[in-house]
Amino acid sequence: MTGDTLWQRLRGWLAKPDAQNAAAAPDAEHAQARMVDSLRRLLDDATIPPAIREELAGDFGRIESMLERLERGELHVAVFGRVSAGKSALGNALLGREAFTVGVLHGTTTRAEQAALDEAREAGLVLIDTPGINELDGEARERLAFDVAEVSDLVVFVADGDLTRDELDALKTLAATQRPVLLALNKADRYASAERDALLAQLREHARGLVREDDVVAVAARPKPQRRMETDEHGREHLRELPAPPEVAALRERLLAIARREGKTLSALNAGLYASRLTDQVSARIADSRRRLADKLIRNYCLAKGVAVALNPIPVADLLAAAGMDAAMVLQLSRVYGLPLSRAESGRLVAVISAQLAALMGAVWGMQLVASALKGVSAGLSVLVTAAAQGALAWYATVLIGRAAERYLVAGKSWGELGAKRAVAEIVAGLDRDSILREAREEILRRLRTRS
Structure with missing residues (x-):
């Protein structure tokens, strides 16, 4: 099941009566148990190279935090919005205590803070205050805010009026992270009842679909x-200002209801989505690392084969030796991609690729045979030039064979639905033959002159 489908199913549960949600509780427990097991396997995966694990250390650290959160049964809620919308004050009002710093200047919240929600201690609700999204020179703080929202299970987006363009853009970004978003109109006491209702309707319209x-x-x-x-006792009248209690009951009840009914599912699902993205990152980095190693391997074999063919004085025999080098290269490539082939399998793969290349480029291989024959009867500089030309063709052939074999291995030892012919043709079409031949001739000539 895809992440989008899971979220749709979850949001449907939130709209159901409590009895139906109660029936879904075993599913939530099972989903959480499976997610804990999945996260542990990801953290303990011995196939992830140490260099990649170190490169993504921060992401793996987040997975560990998510695992601990699931085991504690917590639901993390990010309080998000622009500067001065009242995020920290709202967090304190929900908590019933001064847990977050509240100031009159822009940029009071410069780092993420969190505190357990007193009224939801059993539900394990945790609020996370975040920096304002419209800080002047606050790109790093904005990035931090989005990072916190990404690893939270639910977001409360705080606004104190109709949404600005920046706020709407931020709301769209948050909605794209696939976690539920609640929109809180703060400072609602500034509006008359009719004005407040009209503004809420406007907010619902602008946030439609989000x-x-x-x-x-x-x-x-x-x-x-x-x-x-x-x-007073003397009969004099005095105007006294008394602090008004916060008006956050509706939002608190909404948060507590979600935590009670779907907290475990939300946490498990969010952890799964983040782990999925991390797995994709790991896979991409492993693929990139393998690609770089494969590039180096193919180039080394191109050089070795090109020089060997150029130096071999026996006509045609050099081509037979070259075929052996191609098979050895494919054998090494299969190990790079974690799909080791036997010598016989690598030989058969080279034969399949060579047959397709011969069908596509018969003239090129004919030129190579002619150059091999000419090399035995040439003398002086012509030998050097002819040898370099033949070596360059051998180099080019190795590039084609290497790239085709690489494609076969990347696809899991498969040519795909269209077969080897189409795959090899696409490899040929995708390479700049003239550029490769030019580089090969220059490198082989340099090697030959050095040897002579």
Whole structure:
């Protein structure tokens, strides 16, 4: 099942009655157990080269954190939004205590902070405050905010009015990370009831397709103080300002409901999506590492074969020796790609590729045979020039054979649906023959002159 399908199924569960969600609980437990096992296998995979593991150390560290989170049964919620929208204040209001720094200047939150939500200790809900997305000269902070959101299970996007272009772009980016997003209209106490309802409707329209309508809620993390006229013992009236309690009940209940009903599934699914991306990164780096090693191997065999063919004084016999070198090269390539071939298998693969090349490029191989024969009767400089030309053709043939064999191995010892003929033809069409021959002649001539 794909990540998109899983998320659609999950969001469907969130809309179901509690009885149906209760019936789905065993599935959540099973999904979490399978995800824990999958993450452990990824972390313990001995086939991942140490260099790649070191290169992606931060990502593997996140996987370890996710594994610990799953085992603790936590649901991590990132509080996200632009500077001064009230993210830290909202986090404190949800917690019921001053856990996050709140300031009047832009950029108060410069690093991610987290604290367990007191009212959801049993549900394991954890809030993560993030830097503002519109910091001046704050590219690094914005990147941090997106990183935190990426490894969180759910995002609360905080706005204090209609969405700006930057906020809408950020909301789209967050929605693309495939985790649920709640949109909180903060400072809602500044608006009259009709104005607030109209603004909520506007937000739901602008966030259509990104946020569920039920997940757009109004909050007031730090409402304006309540003013009350009081009379002292002398009968004088005084205007007194009393702090107003935060108005976050709707958002808190929504978060707690999600944590209770789908917290484990959300955490497991998010961990699975992140692990899938990491696996793709590992695979890409392994493929790139193998490709670089294969490039070096093919070039070494091209050089060895080109020089050997150029130096061999016996007509035609050099071509037979070259075929043996091609088979040896394919044997080494199969080990590079972790699909070792036997000597007989590598020989048969070279024969298949050579047959297709002969059908496509008979004239080229005919030239090579002529050059092999001419080499035995030439003298002086002409021998050197003819040998270099023949060696260059041998070099080019090795490039073609190596690339074709590489394609066969990358596809898991398969030519694909279209067969060897099409694969070899595409290799031939994709290489710049003249450039390869020119490089080969220059290198072989340099080697021959050095030897002489």
